Amino acid sequence: MEEDTSGTVKKFLYVNRKAPYGTIYALESLEVVLIAAAFDQDVSLAFLDDGVYQIMKGQLTKGIDVKNFSPTYRALEGYDIEKLYVEKESMDERGLTTDDFCVEVKVISKAEMAALMTSSDVVLSF
Amino acid sequence: MLHTVNKSPTERNAFDSCLAHAKKGSAILLIEDGIYAALKGTPAAKKLQETMKTVPVYVLEPDVEARGMKGRVVEGVKLVDYGGFVDLVAEYPTTQAWL
Numbered sequence: 421m422e423e424d425t426s427g428t429v430k431k432f433l434y435v436n437r438k439a440p441y442g443t444i445y446a447l448e449s450l451e452v453v454l455i456a457a458a459f460d461q462d463v464s465l466a467f468l469d470d471g472v473y474q475i476m477k478g479q480l481t482k483g484i485d486v487k488n489f490s491p492t493y494r495a496l497e498g499y500d501i502e503k504l505y506v507e508k509e510s511m512d513e514r515g516l517t518t519d520d521f522c523v524e525v526k527v528i529s530k531a532e533m534a535a536l537m538t539s540s541d542v543v544l545s546f
Numbered sequence: 547m548l549h550t551v552n553k554s555p556t557e558r559n560a561f562d563s564c565l566a567h568a569k570k571g572s573a574i575l576l577i578e579d580g581i582y583a584a585l586k587g588t589p590a591a592k593k594l595q596e597t598m599k600t601v602p603v604y605v606l607e608p609d610v611e612a613r614g615m616k617g618r619v620v621e622g623v624k625l626v627d628y629g630g631f632v633d634l635v636a637e638y639p640t641t642q643a644w645l
Contacts, residue, residue: 438557439554439557439579439582439613440613441578441579441609441612441613442552442553442554442578442579443579469556469557470554470556470557470579470582473582473613476613476614476615477614478614478616479611479612479613479614480611480612480614480616481611481612482611483607483608483609483611483612483627484608484609484612486612488612490614513556513588513589514556514582514585514587514588515585515586515587515588516587520614522614
């Protein structure tokens with residue numbers, strides 16, 4: 421007998437720690453984020469360590485002949501994904517500010533990030 | 547010899563290892579995620595500027611642009627395109643790729 425899971429909403433957290441383009445992690449994370457969104461789940465995205473580089477403004481990938489997927493971060497709002505968190509320490513270490521990002525984010529401390537991770541039902545690591 | 551680095555300095559130790567092995571007469575070329583080592587306001591760039599006193603440093607411009615980092619490369623680092631990459635490989639007798 422199948423369990424009826426319709427209407428079950430879990431808190432999903434996508435942890436992004438890699439720079440874009442050098443590896444496939446950033447793009448794959450986005451793909452899975454969109455899948456969760458299709459199932460009307462409570463989705464949050466976290467950017468820490470090199471993951472903060474994913475949302476840099478002004479990415480121009482013509483020269484390396486790779487798809488520029490950064491506009492997708494701005495499109496997430498249309499899928500009701502509006503909780504994007506950036507870890508302050510990661511941003512500061514790299515000399516970046518929120519003005520450098522292509523999308524609106526909430527800046528949180530390392531301790532707050534740890535709390536966010538702990539309070540999530542499902543954590544997906546990229 | 548030519549040293550290439552394609553990993554982020556905050557993700558792997560390839561960049562630090564490269565700096566520790568790059569002697570006078572050689573050159574360093576940062577490509578792919580290696581370009582993050584050349585950005586203003588980062589600890590890696592500070593180390594790089596020290597190294598640049600003896601060793602020329604190049605960065606692959608298409609990789610800088612792809613990552614939205616145009617205009618953020620520290621002073622003294624020379625931007626090259628793919629043709630320049632080939633020229634560097636041809637100019638130095640050997641290449642060590644810090645992967």
